[in-house]
Amino acid sequence: MRQRRPAQKDRRSWKPLPAKRPNTPERLEVPKRVRLPPMPTHVVPPEPGTWVWTCRAGFEAQLFEELAWLELRPTLVSHAIITSLPPGDARPTFARTGFCVDAVAESPRAAFEALPQGEALKLQVWSPDTDAGNARAAACSAWDDTISALRAEAGFPDVATPWKAWEAGAWLGQVCLLGDRVALVGKVRARDAHSLSAGGRARMKRTGEAPSRAAMKLDEALEWYGVSPGTGDVCVDLGSAPGGWTRRLVERGARVWSVDPAKLAPDLASHGKVRHFTTSAFEFAPPEPADWLFCDMAWRPLEVAQLLAKWARNRWATQLVSNIKLPMKDKLPTLARVRHTLEEGGWTRVQMRQLYHDRDEITVSARRRV
Ligand SMILES: C[S@@+](CC[C@H](N)C(=O)[O-])C[C@H]1O[C@@H](n2cnc3c(N)ncnc32)[C@H](O)[C@@H]1O
Known part of the structure; x- marks a missing residue:
């Protein structure tokens, strides 16, 4: 007796799969493209527990898409600032540095209180590398001075350099000024940090030298x-x-x-x-x-x-x-x-x-x- 031919639907399961397209670089399939949303008209500080990243100004689209490809649900906060879910082991190419936000502080004292108490850390106060962020250099110094003075008064140990923090397994205390009176505060172990430099700005110029x-x-x-x-x-x-x-x-x-x-x-x-x-x-x-x-x-x-x-x-x-x-x-x-x-x-x-x-x-x- 002739065997009944399997229904069309079943046949597909035993047919050999079509030859796979060669995975040449030109043909390599990449995740669906993700476009950068419009820049928000005002800054909404992220919730504690969110990861905050900074990138080179003008590269927000690349960082945003990269975080989306990593399924980390990015949000554009302002120029050079994007937030996401915690990244696990992922190291986004276009991020200069990042940390987990523990608190949003409206004063240096509030930032001091949100940083690890009694533990050794290297304090890093920075603002995004944009025209508006760079205009806040004086505010960064003022916050740094006040927080450092409060830590000294409390007798909390400070580490001299990020490298020393790395050697000691200590924290890099993060204070990112989004405005003159609002900062994102968090911490990252120097050994886990995306960059050892404040805001990821690893300036290499040595004193007295004019290298290319x-x-x-x-x-x-x-x-x-x-x-x-x-x-x-x-x-x-x-x-x-x-x-x-x-x-x-x-x-x-x-x-x-x-x-x-x-x-x-x-x-x-x-x-x-x-x-x-x-x-x-x-x-x-x-x-x-x-x-x-x-x-x-x-x-x-x-x-x-x-x-x-x-x-x-x-x-x-x-x-x-x-x-x-x-x-x-x-x-x-x-x-x-x-x-x-x-x-x-x-x-x-x-x-x-x-x-x-x-x-x-x-x-x-x-x-x-x-
Ligand atoms: C950005 S410059 C390199 C600067 C260099 N690293 C330095 O520190 O002075 C790029 C160089 O790539 C070289 N270049 C371009 N095509 C090349 C090729 N096919 N083979 C070798 N060098 C090439 C150019 O001649 C140019 O000197």
Whole structure:
């Protein structure tokens, strides 16, 4: 007897699935796009228990969409300030820093009372990095002075620097001034902090020095990464001219293979620890594997990602620090593709952050999978 053919509905379940679309970076599916709502006409301070984030002014749309993709229900509060649910382990790329709001304070005394009592902390009073926020610098200093005096009077221990707080496992006390008389108050363990700098403004300029912005970008990137090349390490610097990064790497004792068709500063070009390859990074192959791959090439992000992926596949470097330029409107989908390309190539622990010295760009760090 002929078997009855399964109904159309059932047949679908045993038919082989259609071949999956290749997951090429151009085709990589990203979550549904989320648009930034209009800027509120007045600031409504968030409820205690909410997470507050700050970003570079003008990048609210990127941070908002990123938080929405993480399903953290973002709310736009004002320029450079967005709130969300607590992020767990997530580290949004476009957030400079963030903390959990414990209280909304209308005076320095109220802020003092909302901070951890009797525990060691490094106080950080800041305002968003916007024209209006920066005009509040004097108010920030005044709140800082008053809160510090109240803490001293109460005999509460203060920690001298954020790094000392990190070493001691202490708090960074957060006071974010949204207006002259309203502040969000909270705390974050220095070791869990998104940034050790107040408001995420990691200014790298050293006294008496006039370094290039590029050099400051690298200093900040290495501080964020937490590991640096040292004496004897071999570093490759792709897109190195005029040499801000190469100079910083040499100062740390590394040997540098500097790759750029453009000229290096004369003192670097003749430096004993620098070898300049005047070729395109896309055609360059290292004489032998290097310890570190640095890249600050002014080039299209997906092509740079493919180049960096090639370095991992060929086992040409162990650690990666790269700047990725993002001049396009659709930054988040591009970053998702960059991450995918790097991970497919063999880079692991890929971290991405728009650092303080980054403009229309972000910094990526990673290690090669062993
Ligand atoms: C932002 S600058 C790099 C600045 C450098 N990190 C410093 O600290 O001085 C970008 C560099 O990328 C280089 N570049 C662009 N395309 C390149 C390629 N295909 N290969 C190598 N370098 C390239 C440019 O010549 C330019 O010098």
